[in-house]
Amino acid sequence: MLSYNFKYELKQLLRARWIQLLSVVLLVLFGFSAFNGIQKVEKRKLDIAAAQEEVKENDAMMLKLLDSVERGLEVSVPRWTIPSSPMAVGNYHPRVAAMEPQPMAFIATGQADLFTHYVKPTVYGDDFSLNFTEMTSPVQLLFGSFDLAFVVVFLLPLLIIAFSYNVLSSEKESGSLRLLAAQPIGIQNWVLQKLGLRFFWLAVLVIIALTLVFLVLGINPFTQARVYFGLLGLVLTYMLFWFALAFLVNLWVGSSAKNAVALLGLWVVFVLLVPSVLNQFGNTLYPMPSRTLMINEMRSLKAEVTERQDEILDNYLRDHPEFALNDTTQQRGFWHRYMASQKLIKEELSPVVNGYEEQLQRQQDWIGRFKWISPAIIAQESLNQIAGTATKDYEGFRKQVVNFSGTWREHFMPFLYNNQDFSQADYDALPRFTYQKETALQFGGLGILLVVSLVLFATGIFGYKKLSGAGILDQA
Amino acid sequence: MIITDNLTKKYGEHTALDHLNLNVNAGEIYCLLGANGAGKTTTINLLLGFIEPTSGSAFINQLNVKDDAKATKRFLAYIPENLMLYPGLTAVENLDYFSGIAGKKFGNNQLKTFLEEAGLQADAFGNRISTFSKGMRQKVGIAIALAKEAKVLLLDEPTSGLDPKASNEFGLLLQQLRSKGVATLMATHDLFRAKEVGSHIGIMKDGQLKQQFVAEDISLSELEQAYLNTMDYKELAS
Numbered sequence: 001m002l003s004y005n006f007k008y009e010l011k012q013l014l015r016a017r018w019i020q021l022l023s024v025v026l027l028v029l030f031g032f033s034a035f036n037g038i039q040k041v042e043k044r045k046l047d048i049a050a051a052q053e054e055v056k057e058n059d060a061m062m063l064k065l066l067d068s069v070e071r072g073l074e075v076s077v078p079r080w081t082i083p084s085s086p087m088a089v090g091n092y093h094p095r096v097a098a099m100e101p102q103p104m105a106f107i108a109t110g111q112a113d114l115f116t117h118y119v120k121p122t123v124y125g126d127d128f129s130l131n132f133t134e135m136t137s138p139v140q141l142l143f144g145s146f147d148l149a150f151v152v153v154f155l156l157p158l159l160i161i162a163f164s165y166n167v168l169s170s171e172k173e174s175g176s177l178r179l180l181a182a183q184p185i186g187i188q189n190w191v192l193q194k195l196g197l198r199f200f201w202l203a204v205l206v207i208i209a210l211t212l213v214f215l216v217l218g219i220n221p222f223t224q225a226r227v228y229f230g231l232l233g234l235v236l237t238y239m240l241f242w243f244a245l246a247f248l249v250n251l252w253v254g255s256s257a258k259n260a261v262a263l264l265g266l267w268v269v270f271v272l273l274v275p276s277v278l279n280q281f282g283n284t285l286y287p288m289p290s291r292t293l294m295i296n297e298m299r300s301l302k303a304e305v306t307e308r309q310d311e312i313l314d315n316y317l318r319d320h321p322e323f324a325l326n327d328t329t330q331q332r333g334f335w336h337r338y339m340a341s342q343k344l345i346k347e348e349l350s351p352v353v354n355g356y357e358e359q360l361q362r363q364q365d366w367i368g369r370f371k372w373i374s375p376a377i378i379a380q381e382s383l384n385q386i387a388g389t390a391t392k393d394y395e396g397f398r399k400q401v402v403n404f405s406g407t408w409r410e411h412f413m414p415f416l417y418n419n420q421d422f423s424q425a426d427y428d429a430l431p432r433f434t435y436q437k438e439t440a441l442q443f444g445g446l447g448i449l450l451v452v453s454l455v456l457f458a459t460g461i462f463g464y465k466k467l468s469g470a471g472i473l474d475q476a
Numbered sequence: 477m478i479i480t481d482n483l484t485k486k487y488g489e490h491t492a493l494d495h496l497n498l499n500v501n502a503g504e505i506y507c508l509l510g511a512n513g514a515g516k517t518t519t520i521n522l523l524l525g526f527i528e529p530t531s532g533s534a535f536i537n538q539l540n541v542k543d544d545a546k547a548t549k550r551f552l553a554y555i556p557e558n559l560m561l562y563p564g565l566t567a568v569e570n571l572d573y574f575s576g577i578a579g580k581k582f583g584n585n586q587l588k589t590f591l592e593e594a595g596l597q598a599d600a601f602g603n604r605i606s607t608f609s610k611g612m613r614q615k616v617g618i619a620i621a622l623a624k625e626a627k628v629l630l631l632d633e634p635t636s637g638l639d640p641k642a643s644n645e646f647g648l649l650l651q652q653l654r655s656k657g658v659a660t661l662m663a664t665h666d667l668f669r670a671k672e673v674g675s676h677i678g679i680m681k682d683g684q685l686k687q688q689f690v691a692e693d694i695s696l697s698e699l700e701q702a703y704l705n706t707m708d709y710k711e712l713a714s
Contacts, residue, residue, distance in 0.1 A: 011564075175556070176561065181525075184546045184549040184578055
């Protein structure tokens with residue numbers, strides 16, 4: 001039966017205009033969304049490149065100024081910006097801490113439209129650590145980005161529904177089911193095979209579309225085999241889940257109209273409702289601490305610390321005898337006090353900042369615990385992970401930047417407390433930031449989807465007769 | 477070949493079929509006559525396993541339909557009133573598909589031979605079913621029966637809506653199948669066709685088999701009288 005079903009279902013599909021149209025729509029959607037994703041990645045790369053170019057120009061200017069200063073020439077810039085002062089370098093010549101897009105970033109915008117991709121930590125102020133978000137259009141946030149992930153997670157199920165909602169009901173409605181049911185075949189197997197062919201057809205289209213996207217982008221699927229096959233596996237497994245649902249609906253629901261409504265209802269539940277309910281519950285159970293309160297707390301702490309700067313500096317120097325002054329002609333100024341107080345501020349603020357991070361982690365754990373309820377969450381998370389735009393990636397970037405800012409600050413401490421000038425010779429030793437992607441590709445979500453899909457298929461195959469309890473016309 | 481033993485189907489309080497006992501042997505054509513709702517189609521649906529009996533049993537080729545529904549379908553062919561084939565496929569493709577899923581594999585020439593035997597014009601073999609008349613579709617149905625080498629043929633008002641020529645051709649095809657030893661059960665309203673092709677005739681009313689005849693033993697007018705009397709159409713009976 002299998003070979004005949006495949007042969008003639010394929011013939012009918014190829015002869016049906018609406019299938020041809022749906023196939024073209026699918027290819028166009030993949031192409032357009034990939035193009036859209038690439039545009040975003042390109043913009044991100046250009047932004048980072050522009051920031052780095054600015055730093056390069058700034059550095060050239062700094063080296064010229066240093067050269068003039070070292071040769072004893074007078075320079076026409078404000079005194080506090082002369083780069084022989086280490087704090088001027090730390091403040092006015094920061095490095096770019098950029099999160100370069102991953103090779104697959106075009107697949108999913110993920111958190112990319114919410115977070116900034118580069119910052120310039122300075123020795124003064126720490127607002128950058130709180131200011132990782134970008135201004136984004138609320139309309140865009142509402143509808144999301146039209147990227148490959150959007151096509152896969154939101155639109156592909158709709159195409160699958162259009163492909164599969166009436167496999168059995170159309171036979172009932174046209175009258176051909178009676179002739180089919182008079183053949184020595186199991187109707188559930190017959191439906192399964194028909195859906196199998198439609199899955200096969202869509203899978204071929206998806207594989208062609210994704211491979212074309214890779215080739216057009218100059219990515220060799222075989223050098224990126226893990227990502228390429230992982231992505232294909234994920235998309236095909238997600239499709240399999242929707243076909244499994246269509247299988248059950250075809251068996252148990254009645255007319256084509258009812259099937260369509262049932263499947264669209266399931267789409268709303270799994271793609272829209274469950275993710276938003278889980279998110280809502282996460283926010284209610286683990287509310288994020290107020291950002292305003294955190295900033296207020298930070299400011300009042302800074303004000304308090306400012307009043308005690310002399311005492312703090314004394315304590316700091318007690319802990320760092322290597323910075324003790326033997327030269328009585330020199331004295332401690334603003335920067336000495338400020339930098340000494342930073343360590344204290346960091347320590348005092350850590351419970352507030354940690355509380356914020358811990359609560360965010362709890363929210364993510366909560367969603368992680370229940371994400372299997374919605375295949376859309378699993379698919380979206382996995383695609384974000386492949387693209388390197390998942391929440392964890394941005395959290396990793398933020399932590400790396402905070403660490404780098406510490407390194408940047410620490411680099412200038414010996415200069416500052418030893419009252420040593422910054423020179424051209426010190427330029428090459430300036431710390432540089434390189435983003436390291438910390439999250440490894442994991443395809444655990446794919447396994448969950450596969451198991452859920454197989455359970456649904458098994459329910460249809462073994463439960464159909466048991467649950468329907470009678471012949472095909474009794475339950476029709 | 478076809479046996480029903482006190483076959484009964486109830487829908488709630490309504491009895492659609494009431495203790496039907498029937499026996500159709502190889503090479504016999506049993507015509508079930510009756511008004512709408514008499515239980516003819518219910519009988520065929522039960523023999524096909526489309527619905528489950530409330531009590532009693534049905535047997536095809538000595539296999540219980542309820543226990544071996546799939547196996548019984550290897551031996552039978554079914555032609556409903558409106559035989560709906562796949563409109564996007566040709567006659568040859570439809571025949572290949574339906575015989576194929578029934579486990580019979582044939583080459584293109586063999587398939588065409590079956591269609592020829594069923595009386596379909598050769599120039600229609602490669603045409604899509606969407607262009608076929610009802611009579612032509614019924615011929616493809618007969619070709620499916622031939623290809624399946626069916627021992628039992630179940631027909632549910634197959635000549636309804638056919639023009640006299642097509643109806644006559646269909647009758648001749650049934651006679652051919654009869655000569656090959658096929659047991660046929662045909663539900664019909666058509667007394668004339670029943671008398672012409674049937675070897676046995678039964679009249680049903682309210683789910684019960686009221687009368688049975690050997691077709692040779694009864695004239696068409698006697699059959700008509702018996703039918704009208706059974707149906708309580710007193711004013712029409714002479």
